[in-house]
Amino acid sequence: MKFDQLRIQILGKEELPSLNETISIINTEESRREVMLYAQPVEESTMLGKFIDNNLKFNAEKTSASHTANSEVGQMESRPLNKDKMWCTYYKNLRHTREQCWKLHGKPQRTKLRGGQLDMLGFVFEDQIEFIQDGMMFEENSSAEFEKSMAESTFEKLQDDRKTLPVYPYRDSLLQAVHDHQVLVIVGETCSGKMTQILQYLHEGGYTKRGKIGYTQPRRVAAMSVAARVSQEMGVKLGHEVCYLIRFEDCTSDKTVMKYMTDGMLLREFLGEPDLSSYRAGVLHF
Ligand SMILES: Nc1ncnc2c1ncn2[C@@H]1O[C@H](COP(=O)(O)OP(=O)(O)OP(=O)(O)O)[C@@H](O)[C@H]1O
DSSP states (O other): OOHHHHHHHHHTSSSOOOHHHHHHHHHHHHHHHHHHHHHSOOOHHHHHHHHHHHHOOOOHHHHHHHHHHHHTSTTOOOOOTTSOOOSSTTTTSTTOOHHHHHHHHOOOTTOOEEEOOOOTTSOOOSEEEOHHHHHHHHHHHHHHHHHHHHHHHHHHHHHHHHHTSTTGGGHHHHHHHHHHOSOOOOOOOTTSSHHHHHHHHHHHTTTTTTSEEEEEESOHHHHHHHHHHHHHHHTOOBTTTEEEEETTEEOOOTTOOEEEEEHHHHHHHHHHOTTOTTEEEEEEOO
């Protein structure tokens, strides 16, 4: 009963009650309200909150990790330490159980559940919520996602850079010429992209499907560094598809299809394989 209604009830009496009687009427109404308040049904969502409060003893760090995860979950509220926990902003509504809550607002994305029982309040729940692990998982995922996006943007940038090299406009005519002729002489200014691009064009043109392609280079350091650069541009690990072969150092593997080597190492390749039958094409850099 609202206070106004109570006032009307008191004032509506034929004989106005005394002050003591009025106070006693008000007290009776107040205590009736209190009884009704405590008699309200306890919802599962509220109980779940109590369970979280009493059972999971968060320390400050873990709680903040949990809050980070929870803040991702739209309407789901963050959970202060010393208050009754709320499952969602509507938890006070009658029959707004956890299941209905999930149906209405969706399941919290970063909440992982596993089988378990709640003894504390005498209620049995199917699931137990691992807030702490969620927080940690969220951090791990976000750093992995960040690294992945960084790698992707670097790869895209390298691809754009490749297209700015002077050799790029000649890519198709170069592949056509390689197809049509046994031997080609290619002349290009320094840094035009001969060393880094030509093997990649051959690879993209399908020359590595049934064999290897090689590139010789007089200087050891240049062979190593260009192999590293090309593996970066292709987004592969050095030593897998792309490798270098210099004296005392061979990073080739079974996967290798593009070899950067010194002239001396090419001569050694002849010793093991006089017809170089495993090679489909080769470039000699002078
Ligand atoms: N190891 C590397 N790291 C970073 N960038 C590189 C590397 N090697 C080559 N580049 C860059 O790639 C581009 C093409 O170089 P590339 O060596 O393919 O040219 P080139 O025509 O073979 O030059 P040169 O005739 O002097 O050997 C250049 O802009 C160069 O700066």
